[in-house]
Amino acid sequence: MQNVATETAKPRIKKEKKKKRGFIADFKRNKALYLMMIPGIIFFIIFCYVPMVGLIMAFENFNIMDGIFGSQFNGIENFKFLLSPSMLPDLSRAVYNTVFLNVLWIVSGTIAAVGLAVVFNEIRRSRLSKLTQSLSILPNFLSWVIIALFLDVFLNTRTGIVTNLLANVGMKLNFYQDPKVWPLVLVILKIWQGAGYGSIIYLATITGIDSQIYEAAEIDGASRWTQITKITLPILMPTVVLLTLFSIGKIFNGDFGMLYAIIGDNSTLYPTTDVIDTYVYRMMRTLNEFGLSTAVGLVQSVVGLFMVMIANWLAKKFAPQSAIF
Structure with missing residues (x-):
């Protein structure tokens, strides 16, 4: 033995x-x-x-x-206070807005990035392709403060270009006093700012596809649209799933830089734009409660970790090659 x-x-x-x-x-x-x-x-x-x-x-x-x-040391008193009737309404609103906006950003951003990558791959002229790629990536390097200033040019109540155009067709809209329109505005901004940069990885995956596959499809009479839907997109799916898993890990993290630069302290827009990060910052600044703010941040991180684990479990079950671990 x-x-x-x-x-x-x-x-x-x-x-x-x-x-x-x-x-x-x-x-x-x-x-x-x-x-x-x-x-x-x-x-x-x-x-x-x-x-x-x-x-x-x-x-x-x-x-x-x-x-x-x-x-x-006070144990879990900070967590109990966060769930008290005085704090729970604002916190629950911030949690809902954070998840809702992130879901919109992940879905719309992924669709836009994949679409751009496919379009860039279809552009046959190298100079035009390089120019369009450079122009699409450029917004990613702009500060949200600068973007907020440009946005004010379009949405300003008195002199805004979009505001005046809507007024000319009989639609009077005060963007900075109407919280309902801001999820759409923030989605458009997020796509404009990040879709070009996000398309880089997808474009790299597409360029790595064997050209003989497309040549064989052309011989069989497949159109360009058929090649995109039957070859390009299916091969892209593992990359889409993997990047989505990474994004889900941040689903409880609001884009503080974006939201505070654009929304600031405009409490009128809080119903649809106040996220966990801005809520924590406001709590630290007004109440000087660092313990409460840290408690919120800890819950935010733990929930994000569990979301990644659940998403990874689903990916392992339905697309094993896309799982992180």
Whole structure:
């Protein structure tokens, strides 16, 4: 029995040694690539992992003078207070708006990015293709503050271009006093700002498709539309699912930079634009309740993690090749 045990254990030891040797050999072969990873790793350690120490504030009656480790521990009192009748309406509204807007952004952004990638791939002239790609990516590098200023040119109550055009056809609309129109406005802005940049990965996937597949389809008499729907889009689906999984992880994270730059402190628009991030910021600024704000952020992160795990489970069940783990 002992001989059998030792014989079965030997292959395992050899496999482990091979794995270790494989990593060391890979490290020696790709030293430059591993060195290029160091700045990114340092960035995540400093700005993502070190700040996790602050999560302790979610369980404290935090006082700036006492610091994180000197403040009084109060257990889950911050979480209980968030669910109290005085706080729950605003918090539930922020949660609903965050999820609703993110779902709109994910769906519309994915459709727009895939559509742009297909269009760019169909443009045969290289110069025109490069020009259109550059123009579509450019908005991604604009600050939301600058975009907010441009938006005011179109939606301003008195001098706005869109406002005056609607007034000429008998539709008087005050954009900054009507919260109902803002989900649509924010979706349009998000598509305009991020669709071009988001199409890069999809375009890379399309260009990696074997050209012989399209040639065989042409010989069989398939039109360009048939090739797109029967070849391009099905091959793109694993990439779409994978990127959607990454997006679902942030479904409880509102785009604070976008919303605060455009909406600011306009409480009239809060019913449809107030998200968890702006709610937390307003709580910290007005109430100086760092513990409550941290508690909201912790719940936000935990729920986001569970959403990724659920989405990954669904992806593994229906599209195993698209699962993250």
